[in-house]
Amino acid sequence: MSRIAVLGIGHGKFGRRSDATVQELAFEAFRDALQDAGLERKDLDATVIGSVPEYHKQRSLAGVVQEYLNLNPIPTWLTEVACASGSAAVRTAWMGIKSGLHDVVAVIGCQKMTELATAEILALMGRVGEVQWESIFGTTFPGYYALFAQAHMHAFGTTRQQLAQVAVKNHYYGARNPNALFQKEITVEKALESEPVASPLNVYDCCANADGAACVILASEKRAKSAARKKPLVWLDGVGCATASMSVLRRPNLHSLPSASDAAQQAYRMAEVAPRDIQVAEVHDCFSIAEIMAYEDLGFCEKGQGGRYIEDRKSWIGGGGVPVNVDGGLKAKGHPIGATGVSMACEIVKQLRGDSGARQVPNARVGLTHNVGGIGQYTFVHVYKRD
Amino acid sequence: MFAWFGKVNFSPYTKVAEFADHLKDGHLKGSRCRKCGYTTFPPRADCPECMSGEFEFKEFSGRGKLHTYTRIAAAPSGFEDEVPYTIGVVDLEEAGRLLAWFGPTVAESDIRIGMDLQVVPRIFEESERIKVYYTLDKPGTTWGKT
Numbered sequence: 358m359s360r361i362a363v364l365g366i367g368h369g370k371f372g373r374r375s376d377a378t379v380q381e382l383a384f385e386a387f388r389d390a391l392q393d394a395g396l397e398r399k400d401l402d403a404t405v406i407g408s409v410p411e412y413h414k415q416r417s418l419a420g421v422v423q424e425y426l427n428l429n430p431i432p433t434w435l436t437e438v439a440c441a442s443g444s445a446a447v448r449t450a451w452m453g454i455k456s457g458l459h460d461v462v463a464v465i466g467c468q469k470m471t472e473l474a475t476a477e478i479l480a481l482m483g484r485v486g487e488v489q490w491e492s493i494f495g496t497t498f499p500g501y502y503a504l505f506a507q508a509h510m511h512a513f514g515t516t517r518q519q520l521a522q523v524a525v526k527n528h529y530y531g532a533r534n535p536n537a538l539f540q541k542e543i544t545v546e547k548a549l550e551s552e553p554v555a556s557p558l559n560v561y562d563c564c565a566n567a568d569g570a571a572c573v574i575l576a577s578e579k580r581a582k583s584a585a586r587k588k589p590l591v592w593l594d595g596v597g598c599a600t601a602s603m604s605v606l607r608r609p610n611l612h613s614l615p616s617a618s619d620a621a622q623q624a625y626r627m628a629e630v631a632p633r634d635i636q637v638a639e640v641h642d643c644f645s646i647a648e649i650m651a652y653e654d655l656g657f658c659e660k661g662q663g664g665r666y667i668e669d670r671k672s673w674i675g676g677g678g679v680p681v682n683v684d685g686g687l688k689a690k691g692h693p694i695g696a697t698g699v700s701m702a703c704e705i706v707k708q709l710r711g712d713s714g715a716r717q718v719p720n721a722r723v724g725l726t727h728n729v730g731g732i733g734q735y736t737f738v739h740v741y742k743r744d
Numbered sequence: 745m746f747a748w749f750g751k752v753n754f755s756p757y758t759k760v761a762e763f764a765d766h767l768k769d770g771h772l773k774g775s776r777c778r779k780c781g782y783t784t785f786p787p788r789a790d791c792p793e794c795m796s797g798e799f800e801f802k803e804f805s806g807r808g809k810l811h812t813y814t815r816i817a818a819a820p821s822g823f824e825d826e827v828p829y830t831i832g833v834v835d836l837e838e839a840g841r842l843l844a845w846f847g848p849t850v851a852e853s854d855i856r857i858g859m860d861l862q863v864v865p866r867i868f869e870e871s872e873r874i875k876v877y878y879t880l881d882k883p884g885t886t887w888g889k890t
């Protein structure tokens with residue numbers, strides 16, 4: 358079976374980017390990725406844009422990005438699955454190359470969120486729950502994950518302290534990532550004392566909305582092997598994707614994301630690896646509880662042991678488990694929803710190349726991304742390997 | 745008139761629009777497939793099991809157990825004047841689940857996962873237009889208007 362390689366990565370600064378339009382953000386990441394890959398625009402066959410359109414005034418975002426990158430007339434299209442839109446774009450590019458239609462595809466995740474008022478964003482995000490029977494009660498995105506957190510605490514004895522420890526770890530690593538929105542360490546006490554958002558989640562249990570863009574350039578095995586390059590090749594060897602009900606009223610339980618465990622199984626099988634082979638992971642920590650569920654859904658620990666996993670520092674570098682979100686995660690990096698999945702891919706490639714500096718996981722050769730759309734309606738799990 | 749359902753309604757047109765009329769009259773209705781008998785809440789017109797489009801409304805007791813809950817402090821637009829409010833998800837006795845606010849009969853400090861609750865149909869009193877919803881209350885709570 359032929360493989361798909363990552364030839365280049367590019368990552369802009371995440372945060373409140375009042376200095377730039379969404380296509381200007383896309384340009385920064387794209388230019389870096391092209392340079393990193395040692396390619397020129399004429400080498401590209403297509404682009405795929407990951408973004409959530411409701412946040413932008415511009416309709417049909419792919420068109421304006423393609424024009425600003427001066428890539429007409431090559432094909433482009435948009436993928437949308439809420440907060441997993443970036444990984445859907447990666448998967449779509451992978452499929453396009455795998456099919457033999459394209460050889461080199463640029464994947465650009467980009468999003469501007471900070472132009473909307475917070476209450477408007479809360480309303481918009483809350484509507485990723487089912488609007489006919491749930492949103493009419495003022496559900497919010499943190500509110501949904503809070504329902505999971507409460508159920509997880511009840512079923513497995515997970516504590517507020519353990520939730521806070523996720524935030525502490527991710528802020529610690531965010532402080533070592535120049536592209537992160539928050540670059541300050543925090544304490545468990547500070548997290549526990551922060552403003553309540555939706556019990557049991559406080560402000561420090563929640564990631565921040567942000568603007569940002571990231572880009573990866575994927576290529577066929579043949580094209581990758583013939584390209585001149587300075588960096589070791591990283592391969593996207595396993596792709597998994599699964600769905601679960603839109604409504605929390607139709608889920609088997611409210612303390613795990615079945616789409617995540619299903620997607621993980623697919624990706625592990627395709628890449629011929631097991632959870633114990635993963636040496637570094639980027640998981641979707643939109644809320645602290647989401648990272649704890651991810652440890653379990655990905656098989657890094659037994660179901661129900663996610664709280665213990667962070668308490669025992671297993672997900673820190675050198676902690677004896679799988680280092681998770683050592684770039685700060687969504688929590689400290691910020692979460693420009695369409696860019697997040699692509700940002701995760703950038704960090705894993707960086708780690709597998711050995712380029713992560715102060716937050717490098719020693720000798721990492723197998724890495725994973727776990728990108729959740731909405732409240733687990735969609736999950737994409739991707740496994741990357743270095744030669 | 746499904747537009748009656750909810751403080752803010754996002755989906756006024758649906759095949760199960762009569763649900764709101766029943767709720768206004770004090771009845772909580774789920775759906776039952778006429779072909780295979782699949783019963784669920786929230787009601788749905790099209791059967792997810794056998795794909796039949798023939799359904800009937802089925803009276804639900806409104807009895808259920810609390811599955812999980814959260815107290816919302818940061819509200820979305822349209823709900824700012826309600827905060828803080830507590831949302832619960834209940835497993836209904838007959839089938840399915842329901843999400844709603846807690847009513848006045850349950851004190852915040854008494855909320856426990858697994859507790860027995862009664863779903864109670866309600867009308868927004870302060871609104872000039874008809875707006876119906878339901879709350880989670882103590883077992884035995886009845887709706888005053890029926």
Ligand SMILES: [Zn+2]
Nearest residue numbers: 777780791794
């Ligand atoms: Zn049926």
